[in-house]
Amino acid sequence: MKKFRVFLTVVLVFALIFGLFVGCGQQATNENQQGGEKQEQQPTEMVLRYNLGTEPETLDPAKATGVPEMTVMLHTFDGLTRLDKDGNPVPAVAESWEVKNDGKTYIFHLRKDVKWSDGQPVTAHDFEFAWKRALSPEIASEYAYQLYYLKNGEKYNTGEITDPNEVGVKALDDYTLQVDLEQPAPYFLSLVAFPTLYPLPKHVLDAHPDWPKGIDKDPSLYVTNGPFLLKEWSHHDKIILEKNPNYFDKDKVKLDKLVFYMVEDENTAVQMFENGEVDVIDNIPTAQIDQWKGKPEFHIDPILGTYYILVNVGSDKTMGGEKNPLQDVRVRKAIAMAINRSVITDKILKAGQQPAYAFVPPGIPDAKPGTDFRKVGGNYFSEDIDKAKQLLAEAGYPDGKGFPKLVYLYNTSEGHKKIGEAIQSMLKENLGIEIQLQNQEWKVYLQSRNEGQYDLARAGWLGDYVDPMTFLDMWVSTSGNNDTGWANPEYDKLIEEAKYTTDNAKRVELMHKAEDILMSEMPIIPLYFYTNPRLVKTYVKNYAPISLGWIDFKEAYIEK
Amino acid sequence: MGRFIIRRIALMLVALWVVVTVTFFLAHMIPGGPFDREKPVPEAIKKNLEEKYHLNEPLWKQYILYLNDILHGDLGPSFKYPDRTVNDIISESFPVSAELGFWAVLIATVVGIWLGSLSALHQGGMIDSVSMFFAILFISLPSFVIAPIFQYIFGVKMHILPVANWGTWKHLIMPALSLALGPTAVIARLTRASMLEVLNNDYVKAAKARGIPGLRVLIVYALKNALIPVVTYLFPLIAAIFTGSFVVEKIFNIPGLGRYYVTSIYNRDYTVILGVTVFYAAFLILMNLLADITYALLDPRIRYE
Numbered sequence: 001m002k003k004f005r006v007f008l009t010v011v012l013v014f015a016l017i018f019g020l021f022v023g024c025g026q027q028a029t030n031e032n033q034q035g036g037e038k039q040e041q042q043p044t045e046m047v048l049r050y051n052l053g054t055e056p057e058t059l060d061p062a063k064a065t066g067v068p069e070m071t072v073m074l075h076t077f078d079g080l081t082r083l084d085k086d087g088n089p090v091p092a093v094a095e096s097w098e099v100k101n102d103g104k105t106y107i108f109h110l111r112k113d114v115k116w117s118d119g120q121p122v123t124a125h126d127f128e129f130a131w132k133r134a135l136s137p138e139i140a141s142e143y144a145y146q147l148y149y150l151k152n153g154e155k156y157n158t159g160e161i162t163d164p165n166e167v168g169v170k171a172l173d174d175y176t177l178q179v180d181l182e183q184p185a186p187y188f189l190s191l192v193a194f195p196t197l198y199p200l201p202k203h204v205l206d207a208h209p210d211w212p213k214g215i216d217k218d219p220s221l222y223v224t225n226g227p228f229l230l231k232e233w234s235h236h237d238k239i240i241l242e243k244n245p246n247y248f249d250k251d252k253v254k255l256d257k258l259v260f261y262m263v264e265d266e267n268t269a270v271q272m273f274e275n276g277e278v279d280v281i282d283n284i285p286t287a288q289i290d291q292w293k294g295k296p297e298f299h300i301d302p303i304l305g306t307y308y309i310l311v312n313v314g315s316d317k318t319m320g321g322e323k324n325p326l327q328d329v330r331v332r333k334a335i336a337m338a339i340n341r342s343v344i345t346d347k348i349l350k351a352g353q354q355p356a357y358a359f360v361p362p363g364i365p366d367a368k369p370g371t372d373f374r375k376v377g378g379n380y381f382s383e384d385i386d387k388a389k390q391l392l393a394e395a396g397y398p399d400g401k402g403f404p405k406l407v408y409l410y411n412t413s414e415g416h417k418k419i420g421e422a423i424q425s426m427l428k429e430n431l432g433i434e435i436q437l438q439n440q441e442w443k444v445y446l447q448s449r450n451e452g453q454y455d456l457a458r459a460g461w462l463g464d465y466v467d468p469m470t471f472l473d474m475w476v477s478t479s480g481n482n483d484t485g486w487a488n489p490e491y492d493k494l495i496e497e498a499k500y501t502t503d504n505a506k507r508v509e510l511m512h513k514a515e516d517i518l519m520s521e522m523p524i525i526p527l528y529f530y531t532n533p534r535l536v537k538t539y540v541k542n543y544a545p546i547s548l549g550w551i552d553f554k555e556a557y558i559e560k
Numbered sequence: 561m562g563r564f565i566i567r568r569i570a571l572m573l574v575a576l577w578v579v580v581t582v583t584f585f586l587a588h589m590i591p592g593g594p595f596d597r598e599k600p601v602p603e604a605i606k607k608n609l610e611e612k613y614h615l616n617e618p619l620w621k622q623y624i625l626y627l628n629d630i631l632h633g634d635l636g637p638s639f640k641y642p643d644r645t646v647n648d649i650i651s652e653s654f655p656v657s658a659e660l661g662f663w664a665v666l667i668a669t670v671v672g673i674w675l676g677s678l679s680a681l682h683q684g685g686m687i688d689s690v691s692m693f694f695a696i697l698f699i700s701l702p703s704f705v706i707a708p709i710f711q712y713i714f715g716v717k718m719h720i721l722p723v724a725n726w727g728t729w730k731h732l733i734m735p736a737l738s739l740a741l742g743p744t745a746v747i748a749r750l751t752r753a754s755m756l757e758v759l760n761n762d763y764v765k766a767a768k769a770r771g772i773p774g775l776r777v778l779i780v781y782a783l784k785n786a787l788i789p790v791v792t793y794l795f796p797l798i799a800a801i802f803t804g805s806f807v808v809e810k811i812f813n814i815p816g817l818g819r820y821y822v823t824s825i826y827n828r829d830y831t832v833i834l835g836v837t838v839f840y841a842a843f844l845i846l847m848n849l850l851a852d853i854t855y856a857l858l859d860p861r862i863r864y865e
Contacts, residue, residue: 058643237725272724480600
């Protein structure tokens with residue numbers, strides 16, 4: 001017996017020693033993969049580590065759609081303009097421009113000192129090439145519609161026209177780009193800062209039509225023109241960017257290296273932050289917000305976004321088969337007024353979100369410089385339980401009697417569930433109406449919304465560019481984003497008119513009028529305006545939180 | 561034995577074909593597609609995308625196209641990650657999961673058998689009670705409870721291990737332990753129960769009576785047969801662990817294969833769903849075959865035609 005015990009112990013010890021040897025052998029090969037959990041590099045190298053939160057789907061500016069992809073490309077590319085920390089476009093590859101033809105023609109004059117990472121100059125031909133490529137049906141870019149502003153952009157993308165030369169972008173010479181638009185877009189200068197409109201190295205793509213396939217194996221193939229260059233892409237692990245020594249604005253860039261982690265688990269990200277393994281993280285789990293509030297690392301950065309409830313106005317019957325009460329605007333208003341939003345923002349979310357009594361969020365300039373569209377527009381309603389009860393009674397459901405049960409749809413998530421439960425209890429208590437919560441998996445939920453298979457549905461919208469139009473044109477009757485079934489010809493007319501108006505003051509006035517209609521009809525019930533809470537180490541300085549949800553480290557630095 | 565193996569491999573190919581077919585049609589039956597986004601893609605662009613990936617063709621035709629590709633070893637492009645192929649995804653992530661899995665299985669097997677044997681030999685003693693207590697504990701605690709506790713203790717509090725990610729031997733320790741604890745407990749209990757039963761058998765007592773040295777009896781006569789139930793558990797365990805654990809890899813952000821089993825379905829990434837499912841199925845079937853071969857080696861009573 002004793003010998004057996006000795007035998008087993010010896011085997012165990014051998015196995016562990018064997019393991020150690022193999023492990024040490026690996027360590028030698030792994031040491032050069034370390035990429036800095038702690039600041040281990042040469043003391044003079046300035047490295048910033050950020051959690052991107054997930055693997056970028058692609059790093060092709062024509063095909064990327066999400067924030068992680070945009071964030072990486074923001075650091076590796078420069079467009080004609082670049083957004084500053086307030087979201088305003090400033091000159092980048094374009095050093096000056098002329099606006100002609102009532103805002104329908106732009107002539108961009110490019111700098112002559114911008115180079116690709118392989119030394120070739122960035123020319124107007126690179127822009128023309130990239131924009132036509134993004135519109136080509138073969139590329140099948142999901143964001144091609146960002147280029148529908150161009151003359152014949154949509155027609156070329158849908159195949160109505162087959163000659164790309166009819167699209168309204170042309171390189172007049174190496175450093176002059178002419179752009180012709182279908183209609184004036186006063187925010188066009190912001191639009192050209194958007195990744196879909198970045199230039200691409202034509203000479204590289206001519207040689208590698210599959211580009212950017214293979215950049216994970218050979219990062220030097222990712223030829224770009226921005227403040228940083230791709231050094232390493234380790235899938236679902238990290239991306240490493242290094243300062244671009246040939247960047248035209250390199251004096252503004254202080255960081256030597258950027259490490260973007262792809263940790264999806266929010267709790268793990270916070271643990272990494274606490275352990276000093278990462279410097280900046282977004283997406284703090286709600287349960288942890290309380291312990292970070294008030295600490296200097298806790299930042300609430302702005303983001304243009306509204307969380308709201310979609311109301312199924314187009315359906316005559318509810319999901320339960322009864323007459324749809326939501327088709328009566330008084331019912332919609334009653335529901336809007338009976339929800340206590342501060343319960344949601346202060347008790348559930350706790351990250352400085354603002355209750356919303358309109359759809360367009362604050363942070364977008366109005367006509368006069370220094371003013372804010374939301375401030376000028378004001379609130380369209382207030383929380384008033386008595387008035388809500390009165391409206392409900394007028395609609396024929398005093399104290400909720402006879403009101404059918406409504407389905408509130410949300411995509412499976414703890415956060416949305418809590419908000420739904422709060423709304424459910426508030427509506428029961430304040431109005432006497434019953435809401436049934438239903439959660440569906442993300443894509444199933446999207447399809448349900450699309451097909452009108454809901455009564456009320458939670459939704460969120462983040463702006464694509466800093467202008468009220470990105471929040472307003474989605475509610476025209478023909479928009480694919482309008483899942484409510486609401487159609488108002490007056491609204492459609494106002495939006496159409498605003499799109500073709502060159503006088504900015506008039507345009508803004510038209511948009512206010514449109515929002516007036518939207519909020520008096522209330523096919524959507526706004527709940528709150530988003531914020532972007534972040535944890536940022538105190539030694540990280542001068543980063544630019546761009547209100548489209550991105551973060552720009554171009555001019556950031558570490559001060560220990 | 562040789563004919564046996566060949567027959568089994570033929571059966572495996574049939575089984576894999578069934579897996580591909582059922583998975584293909586099931587995956588396409590779920591509502592929603594790879595290009596459904598919150599900001600819906602305009603119709604014309606959606607049409608372009610569907611044409612590019614043959615999603616607009618009748619389902620049986622897509623199935624035939626896919627079968628044809630898979631027979632040539634091409635698992636197709638990913639819909640979610642358009643610049644990567646499924647072959648690339650598997651060939652890059654599997655070695656990571658396999659490395660992590662190797663350590664977890666090694667720890668579980670060695671420590672499990674060791675503890676289980678000791679407990680059997682000293683049944684009722686201190687070692688037995690303590691081991692079996694911890695065994696129950698670790699079987700009951702899910703990995704997503706154990707893992708963050710480790711992260712907190714060894715990472716945030718003691719600063720001796722990195723909280724997450726992959727690359728050095730330090731990154732291996734916590735995930736391997738998180739993965740290994742449950743299986744160690746199971747193997748310990750299996751070994752113990754099996755050893756107890758075997759040690760009571762006549763042939764063991766007879767061997768001892770004949771004067772064969774105690775240690776030889778224990779290893780050659782007892783342990784060899786006691787391991788058969790362990791083998792039954794072990795080989796499918798290897799399949800499950802080597803192909804990646806979704807939970808542990810997510811918590812420690814390990815770039816292995818585990819995430820794809822769940823995310824591919826969430827993304828409706830048809831080619832990845834099929835690729836990882838077929839891969840897992842093939843691996844599992846192979847492991848079962850290896851288990852059967854191992855039985856034959858361990859127990860002379862088992863013979864195959």
